[in-house]
Amino acid sequence: MAENAPPRWDRRMQQRLSRGEAAALGEMYDRFAALVHSQASRMLDDEDAADAVTREVFGYVWENPDMYDPKQGSMRAWLAFLTHRESVRRLRAEAADGEDPDDPGALDERVRRATAAARADYIVASMPAPLRAALELAYVQRRDYRQTAADLGVTADEARRRLRLGLQLLSTA
Incomplete structure (x- = not known):
């Protein structure tokens, strides 16, 4: 797994992405794709969906590099946040398609469990x-x-x- 990136690396990466350097995206992908994919896989319990989330997250980063704020945390933490957000969005969309009206809390419980599991994975990968x-x-x-x-x-x-x-x-x- 990737080690926590130093803030200087994070700022340089953001600058390179803002300039449209495709090599920067490749470097970031090499460094963090395993983190993003494993977190999405853990939350969604579906490899195809995890692949899609990974593509979505890196696509978002490519299109919106200026949304990253180094003052808010590391690039790694931002990617984990984006992965979590996209995974929860997919869980909610999936639940809306086949929602059980007799159990409205089932989705919330599934999201809580998936979030806790992904957080534990993130902590283990970061320690x-x-x-x-x-x-x-x-x-x-x-x-x-x-x-x-x-x-x-x-x-x-x-x-x-x-x-x-x-x-x-x-x-x-």
């Missing part, structure tokens, strides 16, 4: 690699903290610290 690696070993590969420590080449105390901090970050989602 430092040592924390992400510890969480993956412990919770995906089912290692205990001692095995995690051995696999990472750190002390057991350091493994527990990384796991605790990673879980604290995830709890914010």
